[in-house]
Each structure stands twice: as structure tokens, then as C-alpha cells.
Amino acid sequence: DGGITQSPKYLFRKEGQNVTLSCEQNLNHDAMYWYRQDPGQGLRLIYYSQIVNDFQKGDIAEGYSVSREKKESFPLTVTSAQKNPTAFYLCASSIRTGGYNEQFFGPGTRLTVL
Amino acid sequence: AQSVSQHNHHVILSEAASLELGCNYSYGGTVNLFWYVQYPGQHLQLLLKYFSGDPLVKGIKGFEAEFIKSKFSFNLRKPSVQWSDTAEYFCAVNALSGGSNYKLTFGKGTLLTVNP
Numbered sequence: 001d002g003g004i005t006q007s008p009k010y011l012f013r014k015e016g017q018n019v020t021l022s023c024e025q026n027l028n029h030d031a032m033y034w035y036r037q038d039p040g041q042g043l044r045l046i047y048y049s050q051i052v053n054d055f056q057k058g059d060i061a062e063g064y065s066v067s068r069e070k071k072e073s074f075p076l077t078v079t080s081a082q083k084n085p086t087a088f089y090l091c092a093s094s095i096r097t098g099g100y101n102e103q104f105f106g107p108g109t110r111l112t113v114l
Numbered sequence: 115a116q117s118v119s120q121h122n123h124h125v126i127l128s129e130a131a132s133l134e135l136g137c138n139y140s141y142g143g144t145v146n147l148f149w150y151v152q153y154p155g156q157h158l159q160l161l162l163k164y165f166s167g168d169p170l171v172k173g174i175k176g177f178e179a180e181f182i183k184s185k186f187s188f189n190l191r192k193p194s195v196q197w198s199d200t201a202e203y204f205c206a207v208n209a210l211s212g213g214s215n216y217k218l219t220f221g222k223g224t225l226l227t228v229n230p
Contacts, residue, residue, distance in 0.1 A: 042204060092158075102148075105159070107157050
């Protein structure tokens with residue numbers, strides 16, 4: 001079964017703690033993305049990666065970090081520097097970056113900061 | 115920078131009613147256009163897309179959208195909605211120049227509630 005998996009589904013964190021969200025894809029896609037979804041705000045791009053060992057900031061990268069050591073994995077770390085981390089986080093992938101390539105989305109991780 | 119406006123935050127319809135969700139974008143160059151749908155508890159998935167050619171595109175589940183370049187619009191339509199169409203709908207735009215070719219810009223979404 002090909003697709004994107006994100007874990008955990010729900011995550012709770014105390015203020016001041018870093019937390020890492022997992023994203024794995026078995027679609028053999030080069031490009032991967034992280035979005036943040038807030039009610040009434042749509043999706044906003046945090047980071048994207050076009051290829052292994054490369055990643056670029058999106059529109060709201062402050063307080064987040066990523067790595068891309070393997071093609072199939074693109075973990076996102078929410079650091080204590082992120083002022084308002086409570087949100088729904090979506091990971092996506094596409095064959096390559098570029099507008100002709102459909103993005104496929106994972107089921108999301110809901111992060112709550114207590 | 116490109117932006118996407120979805121005019122309706124929440125639309126409530128009865129089954130069999132016709133649907134039109136508005137989407138306007140601000141970018142003067144060539145664009146690719148998408149509608150994504152998020153059913154309750156499910157992944158965000160592609161409903162339909164426009165790259166070029168016939169401005170009227172058909173997607174899954176009886177949805178269609180019309181690209182009107184002069185109006186910078188890409189409205190989503192369905193002649194007769196069903197209860198199962200209850201979902202959140204997102205319009206997205208990709209501008210094919212200016213260094214942001216990689217990027218999809220999403221609208222804020224429209225929540226559609228269909229009452230049986």
C-alpha cells in the first residue's frame with residue numbers, strides 16, 4: 001500500500017520542549033513538504049525538500065527545523081522557539097517540486113502544547 | 115507574492131442543491147490551479163486540477179471547475195450535492211515563474227455542510 005504515514009496522530013507537549021513529528025513516504029517521491037493548518041487559515045508551508053540532503057524554508061519556518069537524510073523520511077522538529085505551536089501539521093510529497101506535480105498528503109499530526 | 119481568496123468560509127446546503135464555491139487568485143502570469151478536499155477524518159486529496167487547455171475541468175465525484183483568466187477565478191461547481199460531500203474544500207494556486215514554481219499557495223478553505 002503506497003502512501004504517506006505520519007506519527008503520532010496526537011501529540012502533547014509541555015511548553016519549552018522540542019518535539020519531532022515523523023513523516024514517511026513509500027511513493028518514491030523526490031519532493032516532500034511540511035504544512036501547518038490552523039482553523040480558518042488554510043495550509044501554510046513550513047519547509048520543503050526537493051531532494052535528499054536538501055531543504056528550503058517556506059513561509060513560516062521560524063521555530064521549526066527539518067532534516068532529509070533519506071528519500072523516504074522528512075521529520076519536522078517543533079522547537080521551543082515556536083511561539084504558537086498548537087496546530088495540525090500535514091506532510092506531503094510529490095514526484096518532484098513544481099506546479100505540474102500533484103501533492104499527496106498524509107493523515108496529519110495534531111500537536112497540542114499544554 | 116501570489117495569494118488565494120476563497121469567499122465563503124462556511125456554506126450550508128440541502129441535498130440536491132447546486133453548489134458553487136468561489137476562488138480568486140492574485141497573480142498575473144501563468145498558473146496551475148487545484149481544488150483539494152478534506153473529508154472528516156480523512157487525508158487531504160486532490161479533487162481536480164487545471165494546467166492548460168479546456169478551461170472547464172472535471173474532477174472526481176461529479177465536481178467541475180471553470181478557469182476564467184480575465185477574472186482570475188477558478189470556481190468549483192457541482193449540480194447536485196449529496197450529504198457525503200460534507201467536507202472542507204481548498205483552492206490552491208501554483209505560479210509558474212518568479213522563483214516560486216515549487217510552491218502551492220492555498221486559500222483559507224470553505225467548509226461545506228450538506229444537510230440530508
